[in-house]
Amino acid sequence: RSLTPAVLAVALAVGLAAAATLHGSLDGERTHVAHAAAAAVGVGALAVAAAVAGGWSRAVSWGIALLAAGYAISVLGEGSRLDLTAPLFGALLVVTAELAYTACEWRGPHAVNRAAEVRRWLRLTGVVALGALIGLGALGLTSAWGAGSPAVLVAGGAAAILLLVLVAMLHRQT
Numbered sequence: 001r002s003l004t005p006a007v008l009a010v011a012l013a014v015g016l017a018a019a020a021t022l023h024g025s026l027d028g029e030r031t032h033v034a035h036a037a038a039a040a041v042g043v044g045a046l047a048v049a050a051a052v053a054g055g056w057s058r059a060v061s062w063g064i065a066l067l068a069a070g071y072a073i074s075v076l077g078e079g080s081r082l083d084l085t086a087p088l089f090g091a092l093l094v095v096t097a098e099l100a101y102t103a104c105e106w107r108g109p110h111a112v113n114r115a116a117e118v119r120r121w122l123r124l125t126g127v128v129a130l131g132a133l134i135g136l137g138a139l140g141l142t143s144a145w146g147a148g149s150p151a152v153l154v155a156g157g158a159a160a161i162l163l164l165v166l167v168a169m170l171h172r173q174t
Contacts, residue, residue, distance in 0.1 A: 006052040006103035012096040013048040013067060016089065017041035020071040023085070033073060040070030048100055057104040064097045087135025091128045098124055134162050 021038045044066030051059035071089055 003103075005099040005106065009052055009096055009099035009103055010045075010049045012092060012099065013045040013063065016067050016092055016096065017045040017070070019085075019089070020067070020074045023071070023074045037070045037074035040066050040073060042070075044068075044070060048096065052100050052103045055104050055107040057101055060097060060100040060104065063100070064093055067096075068093055087132040090135060091132040094128050094131070095124075 020041045021034075023037075044063045047059055047063030047066060049063075051057065051063055068090075071086075075086065
């Protein structure tokens with residue numbers, strides 16, 4: 001039973017690592033920046049795979065953190081700029097983490113409550129979709145008004161607050 005979320009988590013981690021590596025290399029990043037990003041996401045994907053294979057739920061967060069850091073390196077390596085794939089990447093990181101934690105949880109004795117699991121996955125889907133929409137909205141406002149506008153700072157602050165509220169809601173309900 002734990003094999004399905006485990007395979008999906010590892011596949012998503014490898015896919016995110018490949019996407020971040022391609023992102024850095026296709027954007028014309030300097031070689032050392034592209035290598036640093038590739039190393040971080042590669043180790044992150046391996047950490048997620050090892051965590052899922054060994055049932056070490058504490059190692060999942062390290063893998064997700066390395067995937068996120070590698071992506072950030074690939075985006076910001078040549079200077080700050082807007083990246084419209086960031087909300088999608090962030091949403092997929094959340095899904096990868098949840099699948100990996102689920103795979104670790106289901107390895108041990110686990111009482112099956114189908115209704116609770118359906119609610120859990122529906123809630124997670126809603127949080128991920130809403131988070132991606134908030135992120136895309138903030139990026140859209142930033143690209144429309146320019147990075148120096150006070151309205152952008154207000155929109156960015158509101159988006160950050162909304163994302164924190166979503167994380168708090170998810171934490172409280174799980």
